[in-house]
Amino acid sequence: MAKIIPFKAVRPTRDKVSLIAARSYDSYTPEQRESRLRDNPFSFLHIVNPGYKYHKEISGEQRYSLVRNRYQEFKEDGVFMEDEKPSFYIYKIVNRDGLEFNGIVAAASTEDYKNNVIKKHEETLQYKEVVFKEYLKTVGFNAEAVLLTHPDNAELSAIVSNVMETRAEYEFTTTYRDTHYLWNVDDETTVSKIKEVFSEMESLYIADGHHRSASSFLLAEDLKEADDNHTGNEPYNYFMSYLIPESDLKIYEFNRLVKDLNGLSKEEFLIKLDALFRIENRGLEYYKPTQKQNFSMYLDGEFYSLYLRKNSYTINNALDALDAQILFTTILKPILGIEDLRNDQRIKYTDGKSDMAYVQTVIDTGEFTVGFGLLPVRVSEMKNIADEGLKMPPKTTFVLPKLRSGVTIYEF
Numbered sequence: 001m002a003k004i005i006p007f008k009a010v011r012p013t014r015d016k017v018s019l020i021a022a023r024s025y026d027s028y029t030p031e032q033r034e035s036r037l038r039d040n041p042f043s044f045l046h047i048v049n050p051g052y053k054y055h056k057e058i059s060g061e062q063r064y065s066l067v068r069n070r071y072q073e074f075k076e077d078g079v080f081m082e083d084e085k086p087s088f089y090i091y092k093i094v095n096r097d098g099l100e101f102n103g104i105v106a107a108a109s110t111e112d113y114k115n116n117v118i119k120k121h122e123e124t125l126q127y128k129e130v131v132f133k134e135y136l137k138t139v140g141f142n143a144e145a146v147l148l149t150h151p152d153n154a155e156l157s158a159i160v161s162n163v164m165e166t167r168a169e170y171e172f173t174t175t176y177r178d179t180h181y182l183w184n185v186d187d188e189t190t191v192s193k194i195k196e197v198f199s200e201m202e203s204l205y206i207a208d209g210h211h212r213s214a215s216s217f218l219l220a221e222d223l224k225e226a227d228d229n230h231t232g233n234e235p236y237n238y239f240m241s242y243l244i245p246e247s248d249l250k251i252y253e254f255n256r257l258v259k260d261l262n263g264l265s266k267e268e269f270l271i272k273l274d275a276l277f278r279i280e281n282r283g284l285e286y287y288k289p290t291q292k293q294n295f296s297m298y299l300d301g302e303f304y305s306l307y308l309r310k311n312s313y314t315i316n317n318a319l320d321a322l323d324a325q326i327l328f329t330t331i332l333k334p335i336l337g338i339e340d341l342r343n344d345q346r347i348k349y350t351d352g353k354s355d356m357a358y359v360q361t362v363i364d365t366g367e368f369t370v371g372f373g374l375l376p377v378r379v380s381e382m383k384n385i386a387d388e389g390l391k392m393p394p395k396t397t398f399v400l401p402k403l404r405s406g407v408t409i410y411e412f
Helices: 030-039 050-054 060-076 110-114 126-139 154-163 188-199 210-226 266-274 323-332 355-364 379-387
Strands: 010-012 080-082 088-094 100-109 146-150 170-173 179-185 204-208 238-245 250-258 277-283 294-299 302-308 347-351 370-373 397-400
Touching: 050 060, 060 126, 088 188, 100 110, 100 154, 100 188, 110 210, 110 238, 126 210, 146 210, 154 188, 179 188, 204 210, 204 379, 204 397, 210 238, 250 323, 250 355, 266 277, 294 355, 347 355, 355 370
Parallel strands: 146 238
Antiparallel strands: 010 080, 088 100, 088 179, 100 238, 146 204, 170 179, 250 347, 250 370, 250 397, 277 302, 294 302, 294 370
């Protein structure tokens, strides 16, 4: 059963939250980062990029220490405050496309992660886990919540709806045109009820944040070993999460772009595809897949539809049935020679928000030769793969919502 608890968030004062909240560092272009760092002294980017103060790029342990220093300076200056009582935080996001997400910011258990109550569907890189663990150990806080999803629950939805009828603690719109709302829930009756509802859930699923959760688990193991008085209730035994119902989760696909045909001519490539797929040339007609095991392809100025031949492919588990895995197993690896989806420089991924029109554009420029379009993964597919203990190929899902850093901060 899932253990989800409230915590005392460190968070911005109401008048400054819109100035502090920031997207993930890598989501900004260099020009955008420079603009925000130059013009906004309250941006959370100043904390995660402490070298800006010295006009210098800083990395490693030195950067971690400076991140901690900048964070402490923000607290000393009264930019951040800490809630007096452990709280749950109802967080609502309405994005620029009008999509609405409603969830709860809370602390999730590293023991649940270890015992597979919190289930994973994505491979992680060990070196990234260790690097981020050392970062967390030095800075002593986490400002980016792991996105967890749970089955829709009527009791939880009623609680969230009732809370949202009251005045929000925060309400602000960003220059990215997302509107954010946050409610602080600290009354004992509601807190107990939320904990109880989650405790009755058999499983939670990581939707986004596999490396962050893995690093938090490693940190807990390290600190537990070094703590002679360990009880299991210490803050390091938990990590900040944003829990949303499955129906609120929005999953986009990642389309694939490949630089060449692995030495094959266009005709040779199509003949090899024909053994596994029924191919229809759509010409200039913009084409997007209409069903699972169906792919769009753009090659040499034309769109194609590819329908998997049922007798040419065997499905033994949930992973085998995943479109991204089918594409890898039937085309990318055996025909185009791409064996390492994470590191091969011949392949690039573009999230489905850019769609096949973007794929067409970059191929027409000559930067890439062929592109493949997929349908988004269903939540049920993600869960089935996690339940079977399997892992999706890299860049299979692009998941919304994306939270802002600095709105709620978890200290340990």
